[in-house]
Amino acid sequence: MSDLPTLHMLHTCPFCWKIRSINDHLGINYQKIQVNAMKTKKELSFTDGWGKVPVWTETNGEIVVDSTPIMKHIDSTYNNGSLWSTDDEKRRDEWMEWVDSKMSKATIPILYGTLFSALKTTTRVSKLETFGFFSKRIYAWAGFPIMWGIIAKKRVKKDGRKPKQLWHDLLTEFTNEFRGKPFFGGEKPDFVDLAAFGYMRSISPFPQFSQLEEHHEGINWYKRVENTLVTN
Ligand SMILES: N[C@@H](CCC(=O)N[C@@H](CS)C(=O)NCC(=O)O)C(=O)O
Structure with a gap:
């Protein structure tokens, strides 16, 4: 467990940039963890076989995978879901x-x-x-x-x-x-x-x-x- 939510990421992964962008827009304080690009499966073994970045881990240990679901989770947890909410x-x-x-x-x-x-x-x-x-x-x-x-x-x-x-x-x-x-x-x-x-x-x-x-x-x-x- 950590004091801040964490993002396991690769610097050049487009899906990780989605998470970094929503976080930068909302001003969320989190810790970035760069994984070794040749060892993603091993370093992400805690994701029960998902094995891809981005992975978001909450301070209580909750793990969220897949970039769009992670964005939704961040928006609803830290922003009352107002980015996702729409009348259309x-x-x-x-x-x-x-x-x-x-x-x-x-x-x-x-x-x-x-x-x-x-x-x-x-x-x-x-x-x-x-x-x-x-x-x-x-x-x-x-x-x-x-x-x-x-x-x-x-x-x-x-x-x-x-x-x-x-x-x-x-x-x-x-x-x-x-x-x-x-x-x-x-x-x-x-x-x-x-x-x-x-x-x-x-x-x-x-x-x-x-x-x-x-x-x-x-x-x-x-x-x-x-x-x-x-x-x-
Ligand atoms: N649908 C996933 C795709 C994630 C994905 O493909 N990530 C790549 C990096 S850009 C990855 O971790 N690949 C490692 C692997 O598949 O072993 C998302 O939107 O997060």
């Missing part, structure tokens, strides 16, 4: 599903979709994440052909669009849904804004983020959400 539940649920299925799938192509970007990303990941001495070097050199050659290439091919185009289309689709308001949630960001923001923010440590910054409406919305963060 159908719209919220549809768009939350859209964010979790579409945006989550766009992160790998932009980071690893070309050989050059995969090389840049894996080198950066090996610096940001916690690895053992040897696994860091193995990851930096062996990680990129795996991510590029196997995972990202398949996704890019299946989608047919260039990763930057995919992001621009998603940001257009998303911001068009604002109906003239500054946020999806209207005058202030809601749950859906913060989840989408989290996915986009997960690209921010990488040079490919500049490709997303070229989307005018998208980056303006991103900055508006960023301005609401009380901690980071």
Whole structure:
């Protein structure tokens, strides 16, 4: 047990950035625990077979897994559920599903979709994440052909669009849904804004983020959400 709730995370995991974003928006005091990227299963063995980050642990020992349920838990525990609450539940649920299925799938192509970007990303990941001495070097050199050659290439091919185009289309689709308001949630960001923001923010440590910054409406919305963060 700990004095503060804890977040087991990987620095570059898009799902963890969703939790970090809602916490930064609400100003929640918590402890981040970086797991070793090569030993997630072992270090997360306390999750009864879930084995993935993010994992949220309350001070009373309660464990919550999976990023959207964790966001809901944090919102209801520390914020009376007001980010999740809406008068149009159908719209919220549809768009939350859209964010979790579409945006989550766009992160790998932009980071690893070309050989050059995969090389840049894996080198950066090996610096940001916690690895053992040897696994860091193995990851930096062996990680990129795996991510590029196997995972990202398949996704890019299946989608047919260039990763930057995919992001621009998603940001257009998303911001068009604002109906003239500054946020999806209207005058202030809601749950859906913060989840989408989290996915986009997960690209921010990488040079490919500049490709997303070229989307005018998208980056303006991103900055508006960023301005609401009380901690980071
Ligand atoms: N649906 C989960 C996905 C979590 C997830 O896939 N996390 C990845 C890191 S980005 C992970 O921990 N992978 C380790 C593994 O699957 O062994 C969520 O939204 O939290």
